[in-house]
Amino acid sequence: MTALRTATTHRPTARPDVATAAHGARWITASVVVVGVVNYGYALLLTRLLDVGSYAVFAAGAGLLLSAVTVARVTIPWVLAQALARAGSDAERSDATRFAIITSTGAGFVAAGIVAGVAIGFAGPATTLALALTTFCCYVTSVPVGRLQGEERMRTLSLLGVAEVVLKTMIGVALVLVLGLSDTGALAAFGVALLPFLLWWPALRRGAGRAWQSASANRDLWRRAFGIARVQGLVALMVAIDVVLVTVLPADRAAAASYQSSVTLSRVPLFVASAVSIAFFPALSRRLVDSSLSASAVRMYVIASLPLAVTVATAPAAVLTTIFPAGYSMMSALIAFTAITGFALGTINLIVTFFQAADDYACARHQVVGLVGYTLSLLAGWQIGGVRGMAIGGAVGGVGALALLVHRLVRSRGTAPLSRMPLLEPLLLAGVLVLLHPYPLAWLIAATVIGLRTVERFLRRTNAHGPAEEPPVELTTHQSGTAMIHASAEHSKVRTSGTEVRPGRLLVDAVWRESPRPAGDAALRRALPLARDNQVEGRLARAYPRQLADVVAEVETANELFRENLGEVTDRLRAAGIPTVLIKRGRENGHACGDFDLVVPDGRWQAACDVLQGWYVARSTYWLERSTKVLLEPRRGPSVHLHTGVSWFGVPVMSTRRLFDRACPDGGAWLAPHPADELRIWLAHGLFQNLSLDLSELVALRDLLLPDLVEDARREAAREGWLTGCARALVVADEAIRELDRGTPIRLPVPLPATASLRVGAEHALHLLRNGRTTVAAREAALRVPLVVAKSRGRFA
Structure with missing residues (x-):
């Protein structure tokens, strides 16, 4: 643990x-x-x-x-x-x-x-x-x-x-x-x-054509799409225009090749800016004009790109001629200017990200002015000094375009986003490299040390609590195309006092320990996505019925429709002489379920589908399970998954006949699995499909982990050929439940080891092969590795 x-x-x-x-x-x-x-x-x-x-x-x-x-x-x-x-x-x-x-x-x-x-x-x-x-x-x-x-x-x-x-x-x-x-x-x-x-x-949740x-x-999404395309397109145009011009203008081919190679070396800051922008963009979009996030992004960009830009700008001619062929000898006269341009373009790319994260696409006007000025500077430099003049003009135009956007950033947000730039060390390093420029060997040693130092600073772990983060400013609505924002006062108080409750802790206290602690609206809304991921949003909402009244209503409506559809389906099937077993029960009490699962006896699957004609309006199957499971969707309320047995991806795990022999009435027209069978169904669902156990499953398992039931489940799993996997899943579930009982924070959903799923697949496939079920054994063996990779991908994020 x-x-x-x-x-x-x-x-x-x-x-x-x-x-x-x-x-x-x-x-x-x-x-x-x-x-x-x-x-x-x-x-x-x-x-x-x-x-x-x-x-x-x-x-x-x-x-x-x-x-x-x-x-x-x-x-x-x-x-x-x-x-x-x-x-x-x-x-x-x-x-x-x-x-x-x-x-x-x-x-x-x-x-x-x-x-x-x-x-x-x-x-x-x-x-x-x-x-x-x-x-x-x-x-x-x-x-x-x-x-x-x-x-x-x-x-x-x-x-x-x-x-x-x-x-x-x-x-x-x-x-x-x-x-x-x-x-x-x-x-x-x-x-x-x-x-x-x-x-x-x-x-995606299944939806009608109206959802599509x-x-x-959606006008708001279209507005954002056009806005981002416009802003990013202008950045891309600015990045490419000098390379295009030097290619089409009547320049000496060796000089043009030297310019293009200089540009390639000098655009490293642009790549760093793109990486920082991609990583920070979701948080910036969520918190909009948060200066602490912007300042951290700028700091990270400057730490990595400024020393590299200075290193490229001060590269001695002897080093360049050693790396590049003789035909690129003009690089030493260009590299300092293209390095300035590269750093300016990278910074523009980062600043533009701040604007588009806040839906501020009006910055495109400043970009257009900067692009025009940059292009004119390139052409003027070409007219005055050829390729070298173009490099100088690009540096002047790039810095000018950057100054326009920095001016707009400061006017709209103040100097806070630029307040944490670490300039002292890069300037000192720049001075060292400039002084060593006439001495190639000494410069090379210094540049190597500076490069290692830059990588070390860039990779250094950020303080776990962040650099004095401000309360998030979140988007709530749009009015006349302008984003309306607000800061959560309760969240601010929690931040200030240093006692913010993590979503996982709040969820465990409210759902598992049934002792909800006081929480503000912002904290509950942060916990709600985790509750939905663990299919316990109804339990969380009932712990805070006033603050999450909308979720309570949503879950109660869903539960009412669930009971109505379950009763109607099972009544129809029972009237036709087809019994059913409801599996994976219990979630309807805490989750706005979109479907429910019924198993029908061997050989009665198609007949059951025929009986339900007229109740459902759409029928679909997943290609891997087209002969074992069908989804029938009614006009309203949850759909029904109709199974031939307890199986995943077409591979049976439990005997359908034994499931029905051991099932018992459940107060309706359907049967409930024997408790030991229900225990194995939850464990198999985690092992064979999800590679995890969410909080709703742990709640169900908590009442089933009794010595007699566990022993019965182990005997049945041995009969079905997956005892080792069942035992491993039992250990993980038992440890998770103990930790939750102690109030220890754990990861939710609780991951099951990928090795356990691979091993249970091999164990089960061998069992099927020994029993003459060659086709499904081959299917199990063929699907297990890609399914484990596909299902476990989220755990490496």
Whole structure:
């Protein structure tokens, strides 16, 4: 339990926003570095695997893809992330997710058509098709990217980015070398490598067409989408315009190549700013104009990027000529100016994030003025001094554009966001590097030490309590397009006194220990999402009936509809001579359940579906369970999951005949499982499907962990071929219940070890094989590893 308590203490949801965002920024930055290196290696490797003509097609296609998906990657994920960070209910989260799905799919089709129309001019039909499909995949997978960003699961997002680029390289090389697909295979790998993102596709509550129409017509989300696209598009245009100009203007090719290489080295601050922005954006969106968060983001950016910018700017010519070929000799005359531009652009990117997090898209006017000034400075510098003059003009124009946005930031928020910039040490280091500039070897040693020091400071763990965080300022409504904000007074009092109750502690006291402590509205609203995740929001609401009256009403309405639908379904089936067993009972008392689960006897499943025709209006199955479970949806109230037995993903765990033989009446037209069977159902649900036990399951298990029932459950699990897994789950459940009884904070839901799920899968598959059930044994073995990976992904966020 020591390890469990340690993990709980440091889980992201329990951290202050600053610590969580800083932690995420480090992961995203590391991911960006790895992705950049692997991408460069992939392009370099293809120069040897492809002939010149094929590589030219590949390079053109890769550039076209980058241009086509830029809008998707800076709009859809950011809109969804912001909406999820601010959402106060499941309905708002569902609306935002539906909106992201609609826009990504529609825009994906449009972008794929445009890409195909352009690509047909330089590529064959197969390559054009590969580019179109890859473009569509890029747009669709922006939905899981936005979900992970909005849920602040930056570690998962960064690891997925690394996995994508590694997978792309492996698949691309295989398609080129093994299948001989040349540039078509090299480009198709971009799309295939995106498919793992679909494992993180957000789950939606089933809704009618009206829910989708409402999401697509949501004016606020459309306003944010256009606002973010406008703001981010201007940043992207500013970043790319100098590289485009130096390419199209009549410059010496060696000078243009030197400029482009200088820009590549100098844009490191831009990557750092992007990583910090991605990580801090959800918290900034949730807390809007919180100066402590903005100041922490600026501090983190300056710590990492300013020393690197100074290092690049002071690089001696001897070092540059050693790294780059002789044709890039002009870099030493350009690098100082492009480094200033790179730092300015990175800072602009970060400041723009502050504005868009607060829905302040009027900053686009300042961006437009800055972009025009920056472009004119580039052209004026070109006219005066060629490529070197363009570099100087870019530095002047970039600093000018930055000054405009800083001025607007200070006017709207004061100097607080800039108050914690650590300038002393970077300025001293800059002085050292400038002094050592004439001595390449000494400069190189100093630059190495400074680089290590920068990495150490950037990776240093943020104080667990955050840097004097201010009370969050949250979005409550919109009026005439302007965000109305308010600060929670109760939260402020709690912050000041240092006695803020964590959501997990509040939930455990109210639900598990049934001794609710005094809590303000803000604290309860923070605990409510955790209660919903653990399917005990009704229990929490009943502990605070005045403050959570809306949740009490929601759960009571849902329970009434549950009882009505359960009674109607089971009455119909009993009248037709089909008995039923209600499994996974008990949640209806504390959860606004969307469905309930009934098992019918062997061979009666299709007949039961026929009996219920006319009661339900929609019927659906999941492809992995199409022969064992069906979802029947009525006009109103919870749906019914009709099962052939207790199984998961089509693999039976318990004997249906034995379940019915041991079942007993439950006060209605349905039967209840034997208590030992009910105990095993909860444990199997955690082991075979969820890899966790939520608080509602622990509440149910608490009353079932009696010696006689546990012994009976172990005997039955041995008969069914999963005794080891059952025993492991019993240990985890028993330890969690003991900790909860003692009032010790634990992670909720309580995770079951992935190794236990893998082991129980192997144990159960071997049991099925020994009993001649080869097909389902093969199914169990084939599905277990991918299912464990898919179900446990949230635990690495």
